[in-house]
Amino acid sequence: MTTKLYTKEEIVEKAKEIAHMIANTEQVDFFKKAEAQINDNQFVREKIASLKTLQKQAVNFQHLGKERALKLIEEKIEKIEQEIDELPIVQEFKQSQYEVNNLLQLVSNAIANSVTDEVIESTGGDVLKGETGSKVRNSQPGSCS
Template sequence: MEKREVYDTKINESLSILLKSLENHDTIKAYKKIEKKIDEHDGLKEMVEEIKQLQKEAVKFAHYDKPNAEKEVLRQADELQETFDKHPLVLEYRECLVEANDLLHHLTSLLQSQVNESLEKLLNEKE
């Protein structure tokens, strides 16, 4: 086996371990759990569909130069969007999303730092 193949195998194994660890991290589990709740919540799905429909209607009214109708439909869409945004599951989802993003950002920064250090060592050894 070539040196590169051994190196690639080690990288893939390490990546698999990392991904498995991430899946089992409490922050990621919490995110996936709330994401599933939202996906299964019929009321939230209906709100999203209604908001989309209202936005489509607003585009049509704008196209046919009906500013008053467009304004009213946009007001309804904004009102529904505000209700959606204040829903407890949506608030919890956004909080979990921020935590998961922070975790992934921290992990990415850590990996980047370690890779850069390793590359610097390799370059210094070759000099």
């Protein structure tokens, strides 16, 4: 039995299909809605604007070597970041980000593990040991090395 060999183009095409599937999951849908809510939130927009201003000041104070002023600005930045992070809408957004990343990692791991298993199986190897057929054959007594 011969196995069909695939081209890079065919694989990329399948990857695009999977990407389309992932982009149309509950996790991604929730992520998009949470991001839109954050962008529509006046309080968050104002806090982010304040953060950007403070970050520019921090860069200037650091450049000028003004350590005390820099420390004060950094404390203000941390306080605003905390205020933003405590908002339920931001927590939901971060949770959705985490879930989307987990889904991507799951797909990536599934592909990597499946490729490894198929290589091992197609060479007559031992999946449980994680050894290809050539390694199994060469590790047996009486085999030529």
